[in-house]
Amino acid sequence: MKRLFITLAFCFSLSVAAVAQNVQLVNDLGIQSDELADVQERIAEKVDDFQRWIQDLAGRGNVSHNTKIEIYDRTLKLFIGEGKSYRTQEPSPYGGYIEKEHEAVKMTTINSKYKKLKSHYPMTTYLSNLIKRSETPNYRYSQIVIEAADAVRVDNFSKIGDGRYVATAHILQHFMGYSSDGRRVQYEDYTAKTITIYINRLEINTPEGINVIWQILLGDVDCDDIW
Numbered sequence: 001m002k003r004l005f006i007t008l009a010f011c012f013s014l015s016v017a018a019v020a021q022n023v024q025l026v027n028d029l030g031i032q033s034d035e036l037a038d039v040q041e042r043i044a045e046k047v048d049d050f051q052r053w054i055q056d057l058a059g060r061g062n063v064s065h066n067t068k069i070e071i072y073d074r075t076l077k078l079f080i081g082e083g084k085s086y087r088t089q090e091p092s093p094y095g096g097y098i099e100k101e102h103e104a105v106k107m108t109t110i111n112s113k114y115k116k117l118k119s120h121y122p123m124t125t126y127l128s129n130l131i132k133r134s135e136t137p138n139y140r141y142s143q144i145v146i147e148a149a150d151a152v153r154v155d156n157f158s159k160i161g162d163g164r165y166v167a168t169a170h171i172l173q174h175f176m177g178y179s180s181d182g183r184r185v186q187y188e189d190y191t192a193k194t195i196t197i198y199i200n201r202l203e204i205n206t207p208e209g210i211n212v213i214w215q216i217l218l219g220d221v222d223c224d225d226i227w
Contacts, residue, residue: 029159035212042216043197044152047169050078050195050218051148057130058144068131075127079105080198080217083124088198089161097161105219110226113189118223141177141186148173154197163201166219168194192224 031039053075056063063071076083084104089097107126111117121129133139148171156168171193179186196219204211 029157029165031157031165035214039199039214039216040154042214043154043167043169043199046078046197046216046218047152047171047195048148050075051146051171051173054127054130055146057127058134058146060134060139060141060143065131065135068134072127072131076123078218079123080219081105083122088166089164091160106221108220108222110191110223112187113226116226123221140180142180142182143178145176145178146173147176163203165199165201167197167199169197170194170224189226191226194222194224196220 053071056071057068057075080086080088081102081104086102086104087099088102090100092098103122105123106120107123108118108120109126111119134144151172153170154167155170156166158166160166173191173193175187175189175191176185177187178184198217198219200215200217202213202215204213
């Protein structure tokens with residue numbers, strides 16, 4: 001019931017935010033309504049891929065080590081810089097845009113709903129740790145299940161270059177760690193997370209004319225709250 005209530009509330013906030021963002025994007029950023037729907041759908045797909053592959057990396061026994069290495073590489077390709085430092089553009093106070101250097105994308109975690117201490121890891125380290133823990137025989141959880149609410153709310157769109165935008169995606173995750181005998185949930189929590197989203201508008205010349213493709217790349221992942 002709790003998860004259902006959270007999901008319904010999340011969906012409601014999604015619809016309200018989408019209307020407001022629709023008006024702003026058309027008026028200020030030049031993204032049309034039909035384009036916005038396409039962008040939001042592409043963002044949801046990327047975020048869903050990320051959450052599903054995290055589940056595969058953290059799971060124990062159901063995915064082979066070699067397959068996890070393939071998923072690890074595939075997951076990094078979802079992110080800007082693919083686990084390395086990267087550059088973006090940002091508005092200059094003097095007009096136009098300037099380049100900004102960034103460290104590799106990071107994952108922020110909260111260790112538990114009791115202590116609520118945040119830790120920050122390079123995405124490569126975070127994903128590698130998921131694999132190592134899942135393959136450690138004496139790890140305190142026999143199985144880890146990470147579920148996500150179906151809704152992905154996207155807001156805070158801004159322009160950072162010609163045909164380049166940044167936004168924020170909001171997701172909810174349900175973490176469950178099972179006891180050594182696999183019969184009971186030893187620990188669980190719900191975590192609200194935000195993901196920076198980089199959006200590039202690419203124009204591809206085709207015989208039928210110009211085809212617009214929206215490239216979506218994930219950025220830093222932060223934790224807003226845990227309960």
